[in-house]
Structure formats: C-alpha cells, structure tokens
Amino acid sequence: xxxxxxxxxxxxxxxxxxxxxxxxxxxxxxxxxxxxxxxxxxxxxxxxxxxxxxxxxxxxxxxxxxxxxxxxxxxxxxxxxxxxxxxxxxxxxxxxxxxxxxxxxxxxxxxxxxxxxxxxxxxxxxxxxxxxxxxxxxxxxxxxxxxxxxxxxxxxxxxxxxxxxxxxxxxxxxxxxxxxxxxxxxxxxxxxxxxxxxxxxxxxxxxxxxxxxxxxxxxxxxxxxxxxxxxxxxxxxxxxxxxxxxxxxxxxxxxxxxxxxxxxxxxxxxxxxxxxxxxxxxxxxxxxxxxxxxxxxxxxxxxxxxxxxxxxxxxxxxxxxxx
Amino acid sequence: xxxxxxxxxxxxxxxxxxxxxxxxxxxxxxxxxxxxxxxxxxxxxxxxxxxxxxxxxxxxxxxxxxxxxxxxxxxxxxxxxxxxxxxxxxxxxxxxxxxxxxxxxxxxxxxxxxxxxxxxxxxxxxxxxxxxxxxxxxxxxxxxxxxxxxxxxxxxxxxxxxxxxxxxxxxxxxxxxxxxxxxxxxxxxxxxxxxxxxxxxxxxxxxxxxxxxxxxxxxxxxxxxxxxxxxxxxxxxxxxxxxxxxxxxxxxxxxxxxxxxxxxxxxxxxxxxxxxxxxxxxxxxxxxxxxxxxxxxxxx
Numbered sequence: 016x017x018x019x020x021x022x023x024x025x026x027x028x029x030x031x032x033x034x035x036x037x038x039x040x041x042x043x044x045x046x047x048x049x050x051x052x053x054x055x056x057x058x059x060x061x062x063x064x065x066x067x068x069x070x071x072x073x074x075x076x077x078x079x080x081x082x083x084x085x086x087x088x089x090x091x092x093x094x095x096x097x098x099x100x101x102x103x104x105x106x107x108x109x110x111x112x113x114x115x116x117x118x119x120x121x122x123x124x125x126x127x128x129x130x131x132x133x134x135x136x137x138x139x140x141x142x143x144x145x146x147x148x149x150x151x152x153x154x155x156x157x158x159x160x161x162x163x164x165x166x167x168x169x170x171x172x173x174x175x176x177x178x179x180x181x182x183x184x185x186x187x188x189x190x191x192x193x194x195x196x197x198x199x200x201x202x203x204x205x206x207x208x209x210x211x212x213x214x215x216x217x218x219x220x221x222x223x224x225x226x227x228x229x230x231x232x233x234x235x236x237x238x239x240x241x242x243x244x245x246x247x248x249x250x251x252x253x254x255x256x257x258x259x260x261x262x263x264x265x266x267x268x269x270x271x272x273x274x275x276x277x278x279x280x281x282x283x284x285x286x287x288x289x290x291x292x293x294x295x296x297x298x299x300x301x302x303x304x305x306x307x308x309x310x311x312x313x314x315x316x317x318x319x320x321x322x323x324x325x326x327x328x329x330x331x332x333x334x335x336x337x338x
Numbered sequence: 339x340x341x342x343x344x345x346x347x348x349x350x351x352x353x354x355x356x357x358x359x360x361x362x363x364x365x366x367x368x369x370x371x372x373x374x375x376x377x378x379x380x381x382x383x384x385x386x387x388x389x390x391x392x393x394x395x396x397x398x399x400x401x402x403x404x405x406x407x408x409x410x411x412x413x414x415x416x417x418x419x420x421x422x423x424x425x426x427x428x429x430x431x432x433x434x435x436x437x438x439x440x441x442x443x444x445x446x447x448x449x450x451x452x453x454x455x456x457x458x459x460x461x462x463x464x465x466x467x468x469x470x471x472x473x474x475x476x477x478x479x480x481x482x483x484x485x486x487x488x489x490x491x492x493x494x495x496x497x498x499x500x501x502x503x504x505x506x507x508x509x510x511x512x513x514x515x516x517x518x519x520x521x522x523x524x525x526x527x528x529x530x531x532x533x534x535x536x537x538x539x540x541x542x543x544x545x546x547x548x549x550x551x552x553x554x555x556x557x558x559x560x561x562x563x564x565x566x567x568x569x570x571x572x573x574x575x576x577x578x579x580x581x582x583x584x585x586x587x588x589x590x591x592x593x594x595x596x597x598x599x600x601x602x603x604x605x606x607x608x609x610x611x612x613x614x615x616x617x618x619x620x621x622x623x624x625x626x627x628x629x630x631x632x633x634x635x636x637x638x
Contacts (some may be wrong), residue, residue, distance in 0.1 A: 062443075062448075067470070148373075160564035164379075170386075176386075280586075281593055301571070
C-alpha cells in the first residue's frame with residue numbers, strides 16, 4: 016500500500032533531476048525535486064532517527080535534567096543545580112571505583128592487546144600450522160555472554176569446587192589467592208583477557224589479511240626476518256585496526272559491570288557495592304532509590320569515557336599527522 | 339585466506355633454512371598452551387555438567403567422575419521451577435530475533451541513504467550518530483529505565499527490544515558496505531526504468547547489501563543475546579528474564595546459605611546449554627562476522 020503511494024508520486028521526476036535543465040526554459044523546481052533532495056532521504060532515515068531520539072538522545076537529556084534535582088523527604092523534588100556533581104567529585108566511593116577501572120585500563124588493556132597482537136601475527140605468519148583451529152579456539156570465549164564467563168571463572172576460582180585449588184591442595188601447596196583482597200582485581204582482569212583477547216585478535220588478523228603480500232614478499236626474499244617484517248611493515252599497516260581495538264577496550268573496561276556484580280554474589284564481603292563506577296550507579300538507583308544522584312554518577316562516568324576515548328583519538332591523529 | 343594466494347609464500351617459508359624446526363616447535367608449544375588457556379574453562383563446564391552436586395564438590399574438577407549424571411542434570415534444568423528455563427530460552431530467542439531483524443532493517447535503510455544520497459544535514463547527523471558509538475550504554479541505562487517506567491513499558495518485552503534497535507555501529511557498517519557494494523549506475527538504471535526509490539531499495543539495494551545485512555543481523559543478535567545490564571534493569575518478572583539474567587539469578591540463589599546448593603549443577607548445566615546455540619552459530623557463520631570486523635577496521 017505504502018509502496019504504491021510513494022511509487023505513484025515519484026516516477027516521472029527522477030529523470031529531470033538526472034539531466035539538469037541546461038539554459039533556456041528552466042522552470043521552478045517541481046515538488047518532486049524537494050522530495051528527492053530532502054523528503055525521501057529523511058523518510059528512509061525516519062525509523063533510525065526515531066529510535067535514536069527516543070532511546071538515545073532522550074535518555075541522555077533526561078539523565079542530565081534529573082541530575083540537577085534532588086528528592087527531599089520534606090519538600091519533594093527540588094532544583095539543586097550542580098550540587099550532585101559537586102558531591103560526585105567528593106565521593107570517595109565513586110573514586111574508589113574509578114581507581115579500580117583505571118588500574119584495569121592501565122594494566123589489563125595493554126596486556127590483552129599485546130597478547131592479541133602477538134597471536135594475530137603468529138597466526139598470520141607461516142610458522143604456525145593448524146591456523147583455523149587456533150583462530151577459532153582463541154575466538155570462542157567471545158561467543159560466551161560475559162555473565163556466563165564471569166560465572167564460569169567464579170566457579171574456577173572457587174575454594175570449594177575450583178580445580179586450581181584442588182590441584183594445589185593435592186600437592187600440599189598454598190592455595191592461590193584468587194578471591195582475596197589483592198587477588199581480586201587480577202582475577203577480574205583475567206576474566207576480561209580470556210573473554211576479549213580473541214575478539215581483538217580477529218580484528219587485527221582481519222586487517223593483516225587485507226595487506227597485499229607483495230608488500231613484504233620482496234623483503235622476505237631479501238632475507239628480512241619475520242620479526243622485522245612484523246615490526247616495520249605489518250604493525251604500521253594495521254595501526255587503524257589496533258586503534259579501534261584500543262578505543263573499544265577503553266570504553267569496555269571503564270564500563271565494567273557484570274564481572275564485579277557476579278563476584279559480589281560469590282564473595283560478598285570482598286566486593287563492595289561500589290567496586291566499579293557502573294556498579295555503584297546501579298546500586299545507587301536500585302538499592303538506595305537515589306535516582307538523581309545515580310544519574311549524576313552515570314553522567315560523570317559517561318563523560319569520562321567519552322573524553323578519554325576522544326583524547327586518545329586526538330592524540331593518535333596528531334601523531335599520525337606528524338609522522 | 340584463499341589457499342592459492344598464500345600457497346607460494348607458505349612453501350617458501352617451509353624451506354627457509356633460517357627458520358629452524360626448533361623455533362617452529364617452540365611456537366607451536368606456545369600456541370597450544372594458549373589454546374588450553376582459552377578452552378580450559380569450557381572443558382571444565384562440560385565436565386561439570388555431567389556431575390552430581392556431591393561430585394561437583396568431591397571429585398577433581400577437570401575430569402569426569404564415575405557417576406555420569408548429565409541426563410539427570412538436563413532434566414533438572416528443564417523442570418526446575420515449573421520449567422522456567424525454557425521460558426528464559428524462548429525469551430532470549432524472541433528478544434534477540436526481534437532486535438536483530440528490526441535493527442538491521444533500520445540500519446540498512448539509514449546506511450543506504452547516508453551512502454547514496456546527498457541531503458541537507460547529512461554530515462552533521464552522521465557525526466552525531468558516530469559520536470554515539472563512544473557514549474557508554476551504561477550512562478543511558480538508568481535514565482532509560484526511568485523513562486520506560488514513566489510510560490509503563492518496564493516489565494514488557496518492548497523494554498528490551500526497543501532500546502536494542504539503536505545500533506550506531508550497524509549503521510556505520512551498512513554505510514561503508516553500501517558505498518563499496520552498490521554501483522550508482524545500477525540505481526540510476528532503476529530510476530530511468532521508472533521504479534520508485536522505495537522499490538529500488540527493496541529489490542535492488544537490499545539484495546546487494548545481503549552479506550552486510552547478515553553481518554549486522556549477527557552482531558545485533560549476539561549483542562542482545564549476551565545483554566545483561568539492560569534486561570536486569572528493566573525486568574523484575576522472572577517470566578520475562580532472558581537466559582543471562584535468569585542464570586545469574588539461579589547463581590545468586592545457589593551462593594546463598596539457604597541450603598540451595600543443589601542449584602549449582604543447574605547453573606552449570608544451564609550455562610552450558612545456553613552457549614551451545616551461539617557457538618554453533620559462530621562456527622557456521624564465520625564468514626559473516628569476520629566480514630563485519632574487517633569492515634570495522636577499514637576506516638580508522
């Protein structure tokens with residue numbers, strides 16, 4: 016029905032658009048000109064723009080709006096300006112969460128990405144056999160929901176049913192401290208490495224596959240070592256892919272949620288409700304019903320994520336331009 | 339990956355005298371150890387799904403025990419709490435299929451327009467949408483919950499499906515794909531033949547966009563299937579949970595001290611079941627997600 020309507024209005028005009036009226040008798044553009052220039056593109060865009068506005072722009076705006084208010088027991092909801100934000104910046108709980116994810120960002124992300132780069136270079140090189148097996152095997156954890164991954168590792172770390180503790184017990188060695196205060200962050204880091212290395216490896220590998228082999232065949236004939244080819248030819252060429260993995264990793268680790276939330280159910284006395292900023296915002300909203308303050312926390316977190324990935328892109332672009 | 343293309347260089351490498359077999363074996367050992375690291379948790383999951391709750395605690399975690407209990411565990415998963423696991427499974431499928439089909443169609447339409455039409459506001463809109471990729475979902479989750487609850491959509495399937503329809507990354511992929519795959523001449527030919535723009539999209543463009551479409555479909559499907567944060571917020575009715583929230587709920591119960599540790603075997607067997615469809619899907623549709631990742635890395 017809709018289709019034929021559009022069709023009927025549309026048909027005769029397109030050709031006149033394609034062949035610009037040259038000189039002479041140029042008439043005022045027919046309404047169809049406007050249809051083709053504005054109406055039709057926006058008609059096609061409408062569904063996307065609609066959901067984008069309703070479920071992206073609107074919540075963002077709403078979060079900003081309610082973060083300027085506070086609910087009081089007496090007097091209801093009142094405008095407090097930037098007071099919530101002031102509170103966030105002085106909130107030790109928030110900064111403790113930020114410290115945890117920042118540590119992950121500084122340690123876990125480089126470890127994971129270097130690991131992924133090494134694996135992708137090895138799979139791309141000719142030294143390794145059974146490459147499809149390794150590619151798939153390494154990538155498999157990505158197919159597993161992060162909650163299930165967190166559950167799995169939670170059991171593996173467990174002092175009761177975890178095989179690692181069983182092994183050390185059998186050998187009369189001290190049990191590994193996965194679920195201790197100092198061991199917790201590395202344990203969570205390991206979950207993330209396990210889950211995401213394969214994904215990052217595939218992104219880098221796909222970029223490696225796109226390099227024409229002629230680019231390094233000559234170098235190889237000249238006797239350049241595989242290591243030098245990787246360092247001077249392959250890695251510089253896949254830099255755009257590496258940059259993408261870095262950006263996605265920054266965004267991902269700052270948003271840490273499922274892992275500490277699952278760990279909270281396993282070792283509640285070890286993981287606080289503010290272990291990551293995201294978990295903190297969630298608990299503020301759904302345990303303490305402090306929606307306004309929670310919105311301010313979410314907004315600061317979102318701003319931190321946005322600004323840090325943006326800074327990274329800027330720095331990277333500038334460096335790219337200089338070299 | 340075409341064998342013919344790299345066959346030659348591969349042969350050259352094999353006879354390369356400077357690559358002693360010792361290096362190759364060392365690399366292979368390294369690759370195998372890494373493979374064990376990635377697959378060990380899955381192996382543990384498979385082994386544990388065959389155990390009784392007693393053996394789970396009493397026998398060595400990385401090998402099967404004498405009492406093979408898989409069938410009982412499966413029965414337990416499907417019958418516990420009136421068979422609610424099947425409801426969760428169905429919910430996961432339902433949410434993921436609806437989100438994936440809807441999101442891919444919307445992204446295909448929009449990506450096609452961005453790739454093939456010039457219209458006022460084009461660059462500005464595209465920049466805005468690309469910027470959205472960098473805004474963390476979680477900054478949206480709580481306000482989204484509040485908005486949805488204001489309009490009474492919390493605790494309905496819509497609360498999960500509608501927000502999943504927003505895929506800036508999918509739009510980005512479709513645009514890049516449409517730019518590369520659809521020739522302008524073909525569209526013009528259609529116009530001269532008198533086909534409407536709508537018709538051209540459905541019967542010409544969409545067909546060419548097929549592989550890109552499947553890629554976005556796959557990414558959105560996996561994204562929704564694996565989503566935990568959003569359904570956790572917007573549903574508190576167990577019959578609306580997807581698998582991720584349901585299993586995490588069972589785990590919470592099992593970890594409690596109310597003597598409900600029997601649930602451990604259910605969580606483990608249920609987890610194993612929940613990842614099997616995805617793993618099969620990944621194996622069968624490798625080409626498509628690899629496509630998506632390659633396109634993603636085209637433009638830095």
